[in-house]
Amino acid sequence: MAFRFQRRIKIAPGIRLNVSKRGVGLSAGPRGATMSVGRRGVYGNVGVPGTGLSFREKLNKTQKGGTGGRKGAQGEQGNINISIDDDGLVTLLYPTGEPLSTRETAAVRKRAGGAIRAFMEEVCERRNEMLRSITTFHHRIPKPTDKPEYIPSLFKVQEPTPSLFAKVWALIFPPFRRKLNRDHADWRSAKAAHDQGEQERKALEETLVFSDITAMERVLETYLGGIEWPKEPAIDFDLGEDNTTLALDIQFPDEDEMPDKEWSVPATQYKLSPKTVSATKRRQIYRDYIHSVMMRVAGEIFAHLPTVEHVLISGYRETINSSNGHAEDQYIISVIMHRDQWASVDFERLRQIDPTEVFTGHLLNRSMKKTGIFKGITPFSPSDLEESSMGSGHHKLS
Structure with a gap:
């Protein structure tokens, strides 16, 4: 079983999290x-x-x-x-x-x-x-399935409906009539493009995703790119040639990029009062954030790529080498997961699951203290994934 791994696909560069009373969406903010x-x-x-x-x-x-x-x-x-x-x-x-x-x-x-x-x-x-x-991404993990369900996206632009006055004015004023016709033609064109896109997506998610690697890549791009990331992520992945294996890297922010303050509004003052989160709590937030994101990504893979049985997910962050001052990628977690093991998770009780414990049932390489201090590791390789998927290997973990 050969791996391609000839190119990398970066997901969602520059995405920011937008929070409103109605939920979360994506935007850039001041x-x-x-x-x-x-x-x-x-x-x-x-x-x-x-x-x-x-x-x-x-x-x-x-x-x-x-x-x-x-x-x-x-x-x-x-x-x-x-x-x-x-x-x-x-x-x-x-x-x-x-x-x-x-x-x-x-x-x-x-x-x-x-x-x-x-x-x-x-x-x-x-x-x-x-x-x-920031630590609850795993609360929204979809269940794994071997029969992905296409969920249609409705065309939300309302069809232009001229008022009675507009209709009368259009009869006596040709330029206005032409404008109404253009508006309606533009709407029909936009709706047709949307409907065509939905037909293509339906074919991708229900049929082509079982056999076409390009279709699988497009589906995964769509769902990973749709996650409400709290940081600008860099996610690279590639698929094995037989459609059953996938390797994926996640670039995480550094610990000092995590939010470090809790805020309150004084009763009489026109200011917000910050309270700095303790270093221990901040490390714990960072620890839970990393594992929560890893769980969410694994969930999206097993929910939307039905032929993928074996997954390698590794997380890294950028650090400065103290000996030469150069920026380097430091891997801090690497896990090989199998679909049957992942399916044993109780997806009805995700809020009761400790994300730091989930991966201990899989082939895990991680050097981490309970307080959330990570040390660098050597991540698993595609050959490790291949060996594990064939059920003929065991790895000594650091």
Whole structure:
């Protein structure tokens, strides 16, 4: 059984996690946090320091936000931006970036104080949510299956339906009629492209994925790229020639890139108060994050690639070699997994599973203390995976 391993496919470069009240999605966000208070309401942009996490949403959906700002060229009130920096300091700014005076700040707080504090609470919640969610990727692992189920994606763009007035106007004004026709033609074209894409995806996920390596790669790219990563990941993988084996590398961030603060909102102050997470807790978060991500990736593989029976997953991070100052990849975990072993996991009780213990039932190479301190290892190789898949090898672990 020969392995190809001639090229590597990088998944989802530059993805950032976007958190909103409705769930998680993907976007890029600004540093710190800002809020706009204006005639259309109060909007917030939040970035969690050191994580790339951000969100934007309207905060006061039932009331108009007062501004206390200067008048624009036509006598309208301008927006006031509320900025919360990485240290939790709240500053009121004009759109130009100029800070408000003490008197103007007091006036805005008087008129929009409720909205400002609601925004502060929201920022605080989003920043703390990262600590809670970064170690729970394995809570959403799909069950392994040998018959993948294609789930259609609906076309969410509503068909343009002109009003009665528009229809009448189109009869007497040809340019407007042509515009309506173009709009509808564009919608039909977009829907046709979507439907064609769904047909291709259905064929990939239900038929071609059983025999075509390129189709298998495309399916795995789609599902790994759709995970809400908390960091910009680099995931490389390649498949064996017989469609039953897969080797995959995950580049993890360094420990010091993990969030290290818990936030609260003081009762009377306009600032967020940070509390630094202990070094021990931060290492434990890092430990659980790595194993949770490893579990999630394994789950996606066994759920969407039905012919893959044996998987090698290795995790590494970039470190600086103290002897020459060069950046090097340091592998910290490597595991060979088999589908039948993975299927023994109780997927109805994922929240009760300790992700650091899951891989001990597999062929595991890991040098880690209980507190989450990792040492470098030599990862398993494709030949190790081949030997293990044939049931004729045993490896001494470091």
